Amino acid sequence: xxxxxxxxxxxxxxxxxxxxxxxxxxxxxxxxxVSIFRSGLRSMLPENLRLISGPGCPVCVxxxxxIDAAIELATHENLILATYGDMMRVPGKLGSLEGLRAGGxxxxxxxxxxxxxxxxxSNPTRPVVFLAVGFETTTPATAAAVIAAxxxxxxxxxxxxxxxxxxxxxLALLQAGDVPLxxxxxxxxxxxxxxxAAYKPxxxxxxxxxxxxxxxxxQMMQGLTHLVxxxxxxxxxxxxxxxxxxxxxxxxxxxxxxxxxxxPADTPWRALGTIPMSGLExxxxxxxxxxxxxxGLTFGEDExxxxxxxxEVIQGKxxxxxxxxxxxxxxxxxxxxxxxVSTEGTCAAWYKYHRVRPSTTGVTA
Amino acid sequence: xSEATGNTANCVxxxxxxxxxxxxxxxxxxxxxxxxxxxxxxxxxGAVLPWGSSDLVFTTDSYVVTPIEFPGGDIGNLxxxxxxxxxxxxxxxxxAISLGLILEEGLPFDVLDRVMASIAGTAxxxxxxxxxxxxxxxxxxxxxxxxxxxxDGLFINTAGIGRLIPEAKLGITxxxxxDAVVVNGTLAEHGLAIMSVRSGLExxxxxxxxxxxxxxxxxxxxxxxxxxxxxxxxxxxxxxxVLSDIAETRGLSVDIEEASVPVSPTARHAAEMLGLDPLAxxxxxxxxxxxxxxxxPRLLEIMRGHPLGRHAACIGxxxxxxxxxxxxxxxxxxxxxxxxxxxxxxxxxx
Numbered sequence: 244x245x246x247x248x249x250x251x252x253x254x255x256x257x258x259x260x261x262x263x264x265x266x267x268x269x270x271x272x273x274x275x276x277v278s279i280f281r282s283g284l285r286s287m288l289p290e291n292l293r294l295i296s297g298p299g300c301p302v303c304v305x306x307x308x309x310i311d312a313a314i315e316l317a318t319h320e321n322l323i324l325a326t327y328g329d330m331m332r333v334p335g336k337l338g339s340l341e342g343l344r345a346g347g348x349x350x351x352x353x354x355x356x357x358x359x360x361x362x363x364x365s366n367p368t369r370p371v372v373f374l375a376v377g378f379e380t381t382t383p384a385t386a387a388a389v390i391a392a393x394x395x396x397x398x399x400x401x402x403x404x405x406x407x408x409x410x411x412x413x414l415a416l417l418q419a420g421d422v423p424l425x426x427x428x429x430x431x432x433x434x435x436x437x438x439x440a441a442y443k444p445x446x447x448x449x450x451x452x453x454x455x456x457x458x459x460x461x462q463m464m465q466g467l468t469h470l471v472x473x474x475x476x477x478x479x480x481x482x483x484x485x486x487x488x489x490x491x492x493x494x495x496x497x498x499x500x501x502x503x504x505x506x507p508a509d510t511p512w513r514a515l516g517t518i519p520m521s522g523l524e525x526x527x528x529x530x531x532x533x534x535x536x537x538x539g540l541t542f543g544e545d546e547x548x549x550x551x552x553x554x555e556v557i558q559g560k561x562x563x564x565x566x567x568x569x570x571x572x573x574x575x576x577x578x579x580x581x582x583x584v585s586t587e588g589t590c591a592a593w594y595k596y597h598r599v600r601p602s603t604t605g606v607t608a
Numbered sequence: 609x610s611e612a613t614g615n616t617a618n619c620v621x622x623x624x625x626x627x628x629x630x631x632x633x634x635x636x637x638x639x640x641x642x643x644x645x646x647x648x649x650x651x652x653x654g655a656v657l658p659w660g661s662s663d664l665v666f667t668t669d670s671y672v673v674t675p676i677e678f679p680g681g682d683i684g685n686l687x688x689x690x691x692x693x694x695x696x697x698x699x700x701x702x703x704a705i706s707l708g709l710i711l712e713e714g715l716p717f718d719v720l721d722r723v724m725a726s727i728a729g730t731a732x733x734x735x736x737x738x739x740x741x742x743x744x745x746x747x748x749x750x751x752x753x754x755x756x757x758x759x760d761g762l763f764i765n766t767a768g769i770g771r772l773i774p775e776a777k778l779g780i781t782x783x784x785x786x787d788a789v790v791v792n793g794t795l796a797e798h799g800l801a802i803m804s805v806r807s808g809l810e811x812x813x814x815x816x817x818x819x820x821x822x823x824x825x826x827x828x829x830x831x832x833x834x835x836x837x838x839x840x841x842x843x844x845x846x847x848x849x850v851l852s853d854i855a856e857t858r859g860l861s862v863d864i865e866e867a868s869v870p871v872s873p874t875a876r877h878a879a880e881m882l883g884l885d886p887l888a889x890x891x892x893x894x895x896x897x898x899x900x901x902x903x904x905p906r907l908l909e910i911m912r913g914h915p916l917g918r919h920a921a922c923i924g925x926x927x928x929x930x931x932x933x934x935x936x937x938x939x940x941x942x943x944x945x946x947x948x949x950x951x952x953x954x955x956x957x958x
Binding site for chain 2: 252285
């Protein structure tokens with residue numbers, strides 16, 4: 244019999260009361276961040292359980308130089324840039340894609356990679372570039388699009404690769420060593436693809452608890468209860484409380500697709516710097532679909548606003564309200580840092596669900 | 609392309625039309641100052657104009673929906689129902705509407721004919737006549753010649769006049785602590801129907817727009833003797849937008865019970881898939897009513913007896929909590945703040 248949210252909450256509260264310190268859990272994924280706020284879960288947690296929002300919002304971790312490259316591409320004569328909607332407002336050095344579109348650039352918001360390939364097919368004389376962002380949830384779709392473009396000879400299609408991998412980012416955070424964490428609430432949808440076993444290095448090398456959980460309030464509460472139980476009992480194990488959806492091995496078909504089309508590569512993360520083997524590039528057999536080579540793109544350095552603390556926010560070192568720009572120049576209307584742009588961004592979620600009446604959420608910032 | 613920068617500060621963005629905070633900013637900074645006057649200042653759905661011994665209500669609205677035809681309706685239903693509803697929520701009985709058509713070259717006649725048939729049908733249902741109009745044709749726009757998108761070249765502006773119903777004593781300032789917030793049915797269906805067509809998503813049971821003229825339902829409510837304090841149709845910005853306006857203008861808070869908010873299972877599923885909040889999604893046949901708590905049961909009974917109110921529900925109440933905010937008491941038992949959406953709704957990417 245699965246427990247109700249009230250039973251889980253009672254268990255969690257009792258365990259937290261026994262633990263005489265602040266327990267720090269990182270929810271890795273932006274969808275968890277938003278679901279936690281949306282469900283009002285924070286307002287139900289004991290005071291000494293602190294949730295830290297990690298680097299799992301794909302918009303937030305996309306390096307400025309990648310945004311700038313996308314903006315440069317979109318100004319090419321005749322080119323169509325296809326992107327997920329969230330990327331439209333991310334500020335680069337010269338502005339955003341949203342502003343470029345208003346200026347006349349042909350930028351199409353798509354909700355699937357197939358739509359981007361279809362755009363290329365129906366515009367055979369125009370280059371179509373897909374801005375490929377996201378973690379392992381969106382990566383297989385990019386792989387499928389590249390394969391489709393090859394199979395159907397859609398040579399005017401290419402991708403700007405900005406994909407990232409979840410586990411290397413978690414390991415890099417832990418190796419940096421200055422984020423005192425008790426464990427990770429691991430994202431359900433990424434885990435569907437990579438499998439629960441993918442988090443083994445986090446548990447084995449760093450002795451941090453990992454629990455894979457779904458996105459409903461009860462599922463998240465269950466995940467947190469299991470994490471706190473591990474802290475309470477002095478364990479650091481890998482647990483999966485989302486077994487109906489996530490298995491150990493993951494989706495091997497999707498993994499094979501990714502392995503066929505991509506190879507791991509070093510990649511820059513917004514404010515985290517370059518993390519070895521934490522991104523993907525096109526495998527040699529598909530490299531002609533790489534927009535970087537096709538358009539001779541070069542990447543500059545990131546020039547983030549020095550006052551912006553998004554980098555610390557996504558590492559869990561700072562909470563949004565501690566940033567001097569938060570609600571003081573940086574708002575969802577006028578985002579300065581990427582964490583304010585995406586609906587999944589930590590700062591946007593704080594602003595939207597938490598800003599005005601902090602007592603509502605019960606967070607002790 | 610010249611002047612290729614992504615500077616967002618000096619031109620109109622698509623997000624300015626989303627009905628959220630961006631739209632408010634556009635009005636505040638660029639539209640209202642040059643034409644400021646007493647009637648315009650509070651941005652009601654329509655203006656009340658004394659006319660002899662009675663009062664006329666005057667309103668206008670433009671429609672640019674893509675696609676032109678969508679599950680549950682088309683731009684024609686929308687143009688008539690939208691203007692009729694703006695009059696009805698002001699407490700007016702619609703009398704006549706105008707029809708301004710802007711057609712793009714290349715628009716197939718069969719699409720135009722279907723839209724005109726919708727306009728006629730909805731006007732008949734609402735009991736209004738189209739009494740004047742105008743037609744213009746514009747050149748085909750760039751970027752639509754590739755067959756990648758359906759023809760989008762039809763825009764409509766409608767204006768409407770109505771007679772104020774004498775029983776209606778509506779005003780946001782008459783809202784009191786303890787008042788009940790009632791909606792006439794399941795939310796988010798228009799916005800989600802449009803969004804799912806645009807995203808190419810299909811659901812087990814089809815999502816249909818709720819577009820409908822509400823003047824019949826509202827007339828029944830107003831003539832029942834219930835003292836409705838305030839009404840607004842929850843279009844762009846959804847119920848979240850209406851309640852945020854109430855909280856801001858009246859200076860009171862609103863507590864919403866998530867478990868009481870009517871959302872169909874299909875709409876709930878679609879909203880989850882797209883990462884969107886049903887409270888912030890557009891409706892085209894839903895009205896938010898604020899009444900004294902004691903009147904709520906009778907209002908629900910009247911609504912549920914009408915075809916457009918079968919799933920009516922009391923979703924929350926006005927409170928004196930400071931500062932004035934809209935808060936949701938979630939199904940899980942937590943609380944969170946509900947804000948007006950910022951601009952364009954975009955499905956999340958993962």
